[in-house]
Structure formats: structure tokens, C-alpha cells
Amino acid sequence: QKEVEQDPGPLSVPEGAIVSLNCTYSNSAFQYFMWYRQYSRKGPELLMYTYSSGNKEDGRFTAQVDKSSKYISLFIRDSQPSDSATYLCAMRIYSSNTGKLIFGQGTTLQVKP
Amino acid sequence: KAGVTQTPRYLIKTRGQQVTLSCSPISGHRSVSWYQQTPGQGLQFLFEYFSETQRNKGNFPGRFSGRQFSNSRSEMNVSTLELGDSALYLCASSLVGAATEAFFGQGTRLTVV
Numbered sequence: 001q002k003e004v005e006q007d008p009g010p011l012s013v014p015e016g017a018i019v020s021l022n023c024t025y026s027n028s029a030f031q032y033f034m035w036y037r038q039y040s041r042k043g044p045e046l047l048m049y050t051y052s053s054g055n056k057e058d059g060r061f062t063a064q065v066d067k068s069s070k071y072i073s074l075f076i077r078d079s080q081p082s083d084s085a086t087y088l089c090a091m092r093i094y095s096s097n098t099g100k101l102i103f104g105q106g107t108t109l110q111v112k113p
Numbered sequence: 114k115a116g117v118t119q120t121p122r123y124l125i126k127t128r129g130q131q132v133t134l135s136c137s138p139i140s141g142h143r144s145v146s147w148y149q150q151t152p153g154q155g156l157q158f159l160f161e162y163f164s165e166t167q168r169n170k171g172n173f174p175g176r177f178s179g180r181q182f183s184n185s186r187s188e189m190n191v192s193t194l195e196l197g198d199s200a201l202y203l204c205a206s207s208l209v210g211a212a213t214e215a216f217f218g219q220g221t222r223l224t225v226v
Contacts, residue, residue: 043217103156
């Protein structure tokens with residue numbers, strides 16, 4: 001079993017839809033959670049960074065963490081065709097001795113005009 | 114502020130050859146991590162360097178190695194290339210500390226023929 005599970009999709013939605021992307025994890029030591037967006041042939045771009053249970057909002061993006069259920073989500077409101085990309089969740093433990101990230105498989109999202 | 118710079122962007126090598134990839138982190142970032150991204154395995158951690166020392170290593174064979182220089186720039190080397198080494202190699206830089214975000218470069222796309 002992988003430490004981080006993420007549905008690879010693909011996920012196809014119409015423009016303006018609310019998108020929900022999810023990851024589950026098994027390691028309770030994970031304390032920090034990130035969402036990256038990766039366009040084709042590009043490196044991952046950091047979207048959201050959270051470290052506590054609850055919600056964090058940034059524009060059209062909301063990151064949600066439920067540590068009791070070991071479940072994180074990224075919501076995209078009013079989705080746009082430019083949001084079409086692969087979304088990766090990533091996690092790390094609390095330690096000053098490592099920056100190692102564990103990634104989910106990535107979910108490919110297509111937003112149709 | 115300049116981002117993470119990886120060179121070269123693309124490489125084509127023959128089986129059995131060796132290759133060296135370079136990464137210049139964001140100014141002030143002293144931690145550099147390397148990841149391999151393939152369609153089947155996703156993003157997998159290779160190793161992490163901090164202050165010219167490797168402090169974490171992933172589950173890759175000894176053909177994969179790296180180093181970090183005093184200016185925090187890092188190189189990774191793959192010897193005796195195999196077809197399965199074809200991948201996008203990504204470098205991430207972060208500040209020192211237990212709770213810092215990681216920022217990625219555009220990657221080096223290595224094709225082994």
C-alpha cells in the first residue's frame with residue numbers, strides 16, 4: 001500500500017464547475033500538506049501549503065485537511081480552462097532534518113470551455 | 114526573485130553512458146532535493162542535500178548519485194544508463210527548517226535510447 005493515495009483520474013468538468021481533488025494517507029506522522037499544479041512539460045508549481053486541520057483559502061482555491069481521517073482535499077471554484085493540468089498532493093513529516101516529500105500519483109484535470 | 118534553474122532541459126543519451134544534471138536553487142535556499150518523475154511511478158524521491166552533505170536518500174540504485182557545492186548548487190549523476198532511467202528529473206529547493214515549502218525547477222527530461 002502506498003503512503004499517499006490519489007485518484008489519477010482523468011477528471012473532466014465544464015467551465016465554471018466546482019472541482020474536488022482528494023488524497024488519503026496512511027502515515028500519521030505527516031504534518032505538512034501541499035498541493036502542486038503541473039502543466040504538461042513543466043515542473044510542479046506550489047499552489048497551497050497547510051499544516052493544520054481545517055480549511056485554507058486562496059482565491060478560487062481551498063485546501064482542506066482532516067488529520068483524524070487522514071484525508072486532504074483541494075477545491076477549485078469557478079474552474080477555468082487554464083486550470084487544466086495535473087494536480088499533485090504532497091506531504092512531509094515535521095522534522096528539521098529532512099525536506100523529503102511524499103507525493104500522490106497526481107490527478108489529471110480537464111476543464112472544458 | 115529567480116526561481117530554481119535546472120540545466121539542461123532536455124537530454125538524449127545511449128544505454129551505458131553516464132549523465133550529469135545541474136540545479137541552481139533559489140537564492141538563500143540551502144536544501145536541494147531531487148525527484149524522478151515517470152508516468153508509471155509518479156514523483157519519487159532520489160536524495161536531499163543540505164550544506165554539501167547528503168542527509169536523505171531514496172530507494173534508488175547506487176548508479177544514482179549527487180553532490181552539493183558550497184554555493185548550494187547541486188548536481189546529480191547517473192552512471193551506466195538504462196532504458197528505464199528515461200524520466201523527468203526534478204530539483205526542489207527549500208529554506209532550512211522543519212516547516213518550509215519546496216519549490217521546483219522545470220526539470221530535465223532525460224531520454225535513454
